[in-house]
Amino acid sequence: MAGVRDGLSKKAYVRAGELARAAGVSTDTLRHYERKGVLGAPRRSANGYREYPPEALARVLLVRRALAFGFTLEELARVLRTRERGGAPCREVRALAAGKLEEVESRLRELRVLRGELRAILGEWDERLAGTAGGGRAGLLESLTESRVSSGRHGNVRAPLRRGRKRNGRRGTDDEKD
Amino acid sequence: MAGVRDGLSKKAYVRAGELARAAGVSTDTLRHYERKGVLGAPRRSANGYREYPPEALARVLLVRRALAFGFTLEELARVLRTRERGGAPCREVRALAAGKLEEVESRLRELRVLRGELRAILGEWDERLAGTAGGGRAGLLESLTESRVSSGRHGNVRAPLRRGRKRNGRRGTDDEKD
DNA sequence: CTTGACCCCGGAACCGGTTCGGAACTTTAT
DNA sequence: ATAAAGTTCCGAACCGGTTCCGGGGTCAAG
Numbered sequence: 001m002a003g004v005r006d007g008l009s010k011k012a013y014v015r016a017g018e019l020a021r022a023a024g025v026s027t028d029t030l031r032h033y034e035r036k037g038v039l040g041a042p043r044r045s046a047n048g049y050r051e052y053p054p055e056a057l058a059r060v061l062l063v064r065r066a067l068a069f070g071f072t073l074e075e076l077a078r079v080l081r082t083r084e085r086g087g088a089p090c091r092e093v094r095a096l097a098a099g100k101l102e103e104v105e106s107r108l109r110e111l112r113v114l115r116g117e118l119r120a121i122l123g124e125w126d127e128r129l130a131g132t133a134g135g136g137r138a139g140l141l142e143s144l145t146e147s148r149v150s151s152g153r154h155g156n157v158r159a160p161l162r163r164g165r166k167r168n169g170r171r172g173t174d175d176e177k178d
Numbered sequence: 179m180a181g182v183r184d185g186l187s188k189k190a191y192v193r194a195g196e197l198a199r200a201a202g203v204s205t206d207t208l209r210h211y212e213r214k215g216v217l218g219a220p221r222r223s224a225n226g227y228r229e230y231p232p233e234a235l236a237r238v239l240l241v242r243r244a245l246a247f248g249f250t251l252e253e254l255a256r257v258l259r260t261r262e263r264g265g266a267p268c269r270e271v272r273a274l275a276a277g278k279l280e281e282v283e284s285r286l287r288e289l290r291v292l293r294g295e296l297r298a299i300l301g302e303w304d305e306r307l308a309g310t311a312g313g314g315r316a317g318l319l320e321s322l323t324e325s326r327v328s329s330g331r332h333g334n335v336r337a338p339l340r341r342g343r344k345r346n347g348r349r350g351t352d353d354e355k356d
Numbered sequence: 357c358t359t360g361a362c363c364c365c366g367g368a369a370c371c372g373g374t375t376c377g378g379a380a381c382t383t384t385a386t
Numbered sequence: 387a388t389a390a391a392g393t394t395c396c397g398a399a400c401c402g403g404t405t406c407c408g409g410g411g412t413c414a415a416g
Contacts, residue, residue: 015362015363016362016363016364017361017362017363025404026404026405027362027363028404028405028406029403029404029405031364031365032403032404032405036403047363047364047411047412047413048363048364048411048412049362049363049364049412050363050364058323061323062319062320062322062323065322065323066319066322067403068292069292069295069296069299069322070292070296072402072403073402073403074402079319080319083319090303090307090310090318091307093303093318093319094300094303094304094307094318097296097299097300097303098300100296101293101296101297101300104289104292104293104296105293107289108286108289108290108293111282111285111286111289112286114246114247114248114282115279115282115283115286117247118247118248118275118278118279118282119279121247121275122272122275122276122279125268125271125272125275126272129268129269129272132268140268140271140272141240141244141257141258141261141271142240144240144243144244144247145236145239145240145243193393193394194393194394194395195392195393195394203374204374204375205393205394205395206374206375206376207373207374207375209395209396210373210374210375214372214373225381225382225394226381226394226395227381227382227393227394227395228394228395245373250372250373251372251373252372357416358415358416359414359415359416360413360414360415360416361412361413361414361415362411362412362413362414363410363411363412363413364409364410364411364412365408365409365410365411366407366408367406367407367408368405368406368407369404369405369406369407370403370404370405370406371401371402371403371404372401373400373401374399374400374401375398375399375400376397376398376399376400377396377397377398377399378395378396378397379394379395379396380393380394380395380396381392381393381394381395382391382392382393382394383390383391383392383393384389384390384391384392385388385389385390385391386387386388386389386390
């Protein structure tokens with residue numbers, strides 16, 4: 001375990017591996033966070049190893065938590081940087097979080113609709129399959145196209161919630177009238 | 179509506195652009211579908227242009243619909259290919275859809291939790307901000323780390339519902355005891 | 357001295373669906 | 387004829403967070 005424990009203070013500088021373990025991430029991830037500006041480059045020991053101060057752990061955990069809340073590393077970097085310079089990005093953070101909440105709610109609506117459609121279609125299929133033993137062949141897929149539901153692209157299910165980029169929009173029949 | 183004007187039959191072969199417009203996708207997407215094996219390479223005209231048969235539209239719409247239901251192009255390709263060869267992938271399709279439903283429900287649970295946490299944190303922040311006018315500075319972010327909730331990575335919000343890869347896992351402190 | 361556990365680094369791969377960049381071609385207007 | 391639109395073609399880029407690759411150090415134990 002090689003706990004640094006140098007007799008001095010309770011907690012001293014730790015190396016990448018230890019911090020990573022403590023935070024539940026990989027050292028690769030730590031490097032990535034540093035590169036993205038959410039962690040801050042730690043000092044280096046004589047041999048070039050990173051030596052993180054005890055506070056780093058809290059920072060990493062904070063980042064993890066914020067990520068779980070839907071923040072992106074980029075947003076986080078911006079906010080943290082502002083704060084590091086004495087700024088008070090509180091309102092911005094609040095706004096950001098509010099945006100996340102909206103996204104989540106929107107997504108919830110979409111998924112609820114999707115769930116309903118899935119249940120309906122499954123029910124229908126089971127009914128049909130009951131009558132078509134063995135090598136079915138009843139066009140299950142086909143019935144998708146007919147499903148009476150809105151068909152309003154509820155967002156590609158897995159759509160990263162951060163949907164919609166179309167910076168230039170070349171062709172693609174913009175049928176987005178929402 | 180620029181219908182095919184070759185006088186022959188009611189509907190004749192159409193080119194990429196027309197099919198794309200009709201299906202509400204881009205020609206790029208059509209190409210992609212072809213490459214992924216869900217569309218099937220159409221014949222080519224003398225100049226190398228794709229010429230899709232009328233049925234292609236239904237196919238594309240089917241794909242769109244299936245995508246909206248959470249199927250991936252890869253799954254779709256597999257199924258469609260099977261079918262194309264006389265197979266009856268019905269049970270498989272049903273199983274797939276059932277899987278989607280489970281994913282959606284799981285995701286719904288996660289998002290509901292997340293929504294709750296977001297609301298809570300927002301409420302808390304607003305309270306705090308009310309008392310800290312102007313240049314706030316109350317550590318909003320910090321309170322994230324303390325939020326009493328499970329903290330059980332509800333899935334990175336935007337996590338594509340198709341979470342989790344870790345083929346080899348080098349380091350990374352596998353703390354996934356979910 | 358070898359083994360093995362850590363550490364360093366830049367850059368590519370991954371996922372999945374879509375879009376971009378830009379060359380090449382066809383049709384329409386001048 | 388020729389420029390200006392409009393289409394089509396294709397491979398490669400994109401998103402975002404993480405992991406992988408792979409070649410090179412550092413250090414303590416055996």
